[in-house]
Amino acid sequence: MFKNKKVLIAGGTGSLGQALTKRLLKTDVDTIRVFSRNEHKQIAMEQDVKDDRLRFFIGDVRDLPRLTRALEDVNIVFHAAALKHVPVIEYNPFEAIKTNVIGSQNVIDACLHENVEIAVGIGTDKAVSPLNTYGATKLLMEKLFVTANNYLDKKRHQTRFLALRYGNVLGSSGSVVPKFIKQIRAKEKITITDVNMTRFSITMNKALDFILESTLIGKGSEVFVPKLRAYSITDLKQALQELLGQTGEENIPVRPGEKMHETLINEDEMRYTWEVDNKYVVFTPTHSESEIKNLYPKIKKTENLTRYSSDCVDKIAKDELKQIITNSVLEQLEE
Secondary structure, eight states: OTOOOOOEEEEEEEEEEEEEHHHHHHTOOOOEEEEOOHHHHHHHHHHSOOOOTTEEEOOOTOOOHHHHTTTTTTEEEOOOOOOOHHHHHHOOHHHHHIIIIHHHHHHOOOOOOHHHHEEEEEEEGGGGOOOSSSHHHHHHHHHHHHHHHGBBBTTOOOOOEEEEEEEEEETTTTTTHHHHHHHHHTTEEEEEOTTOOOOEEOOOOOOOOOHHHHHHOOOOEEEEOOOOEEEEHHHHHHHHHHHHHHOOEEEOOOOOOOOOHHHHHTTTTGGGGGTTTTTTEEEOOTHHHHHHHHOOOOOOEEESOOOEEETTBBBOHHHHHHHHHHHIHHHHOOO
């Protein structure tokens, strides 16, 4: 689907943005526009990823005119730009709203103005029944993308908008794994808030597969959710210590807005949740059953699942977690 297509990645210098860029460069894509406000990361990325199909655009999703100019002649947009560190956002909520909410609306407006073919909003499990400001802003981002299809007018606007929702990517910037690794290598105590916490687990490669597969099959107005397993913080800590060396641990207070367990689909959303292949698809209440089956002939209604949360799905055993970390995280950090 990317043959001769022009793609823009908003937030393209982040962990996901860089990984997505490298994956797309393996296809026959025409051009990839990396849109971000961090000039230092853009310079570093340009030196690291040498390809004539790359274009680097300095800009902020808060700036609608700049974003609109960057989207000229673009076919596909991946929106991954966000402020995402929970404690920082709890302290700076106004700024998070400007980037995560108003910035997302700007992406939608620019896509409609430039008649982009597909726009994909990349979200997070923290958007489900949000406890913190970050989750609330990402919930609004998701709602904006899902309802943007109300503007669909074949005479004027043809953009298909869809949203993606998944858990923490192991090894991504700001996640707990690089933090623990840094502490162990520095012979420092691992700082843990609560040993009973659980989190969904997805590797960067699996996240990229999910993004591209969802983009390929998405019709518009859906929220796609991958079927994932989870890990406990205790197993993660022990796996890392067995791989890198034993250190002590220190209990610290739970961060503002931090959950014990993450949820990808809550109880109320389950009424509108279906399954296709290795994904759940959450539809808006306005979608009828006949309409859904017409859009996805192989889809089936999700049953026997009241909620999809990290404390009630299969857990990754410690030994398997060690293998995943070795293959997907340590190698990435050494690059």
